[in-house]
Amino acid sequence: LKSLIGAYKEKDIGKARDICNTVLENHPDSPHAFAILGGLSQEQGDYESAVLLLEKSIAIDAKQPETLNMYGVAKQELGQRDDAIAVFEKIVKLFPDFIDAHINLGNLRYEDNQFLAAKTSFNIAISLNPKDADAHYNLGNTLRELGKWEFAASAYDACLDNDSTYKKAYTNKASVLRQTDRDLDALKNYDEAIRLDGCQDVRLFYERAI
DSSP: OHHHHHHHHTTOHHHHHHHHHHHHHHOTTOHHHHHHHHHHHHHTTOHHHHHHHHHHHHHHOSOOHHHHHHHHHHHHHTTOHHHHHHHHHHHHHHOTTOHHHHHHHHHHHHHTTOHHHHHHHHHHHHHHOTTOHHHHHHHHHHHHHTTOHHHHHHHHHHHHHHOTTOHHHHHHHHHHHHHTTOHHHHHHHHHHHHHHHTSOOHHHHHHHHO
8 A cells, every 4th residue: 555655646657557456456445546546547637537436435435535525626627516516515524624625615616706605615724724825815816806905915915925936826916906006016016926927928017017
């Protein structure tokens, strides 16, 4: 099992797949082997195979938050949003400290324009890990949609405190600063985003200029 997990973490797909198949020959009820095969399929963009393999793993052991989370993501990638939401809701109920499920659920709520529900999910994620830059960034986007400009700017600041290279946080922070007539500060944030981008994205120059 250690060699299997090691190969998976090292992204040696061929080796990990071979080990999984060997494990299953001797232990056909190994949830870890099915879960890793599902994860490999998911990383290669084969979400249909990922769902089938992850379902086999879950049928053997339904109390694996990481496997359930991968299953929810695969369902989401296949466009089965209701199923994905149900999976993430199950995870946060059974494993309330599993941060990824809160973030994934928040993202789906955000996409469905359920901004208050998304805000709740992201706040829970931040309470679990205050250093998670993605959670702060997503909270900032949600607060921006709610028209809470100052709170959104603070969320982007928290994101950047934990990851000073988060380019999108600079551009989104700049957009909310403009809403509060802080144009000079907005320009500084656009400039930082352009510096991090290496002047590759012309849209940043356009956004800065308007």
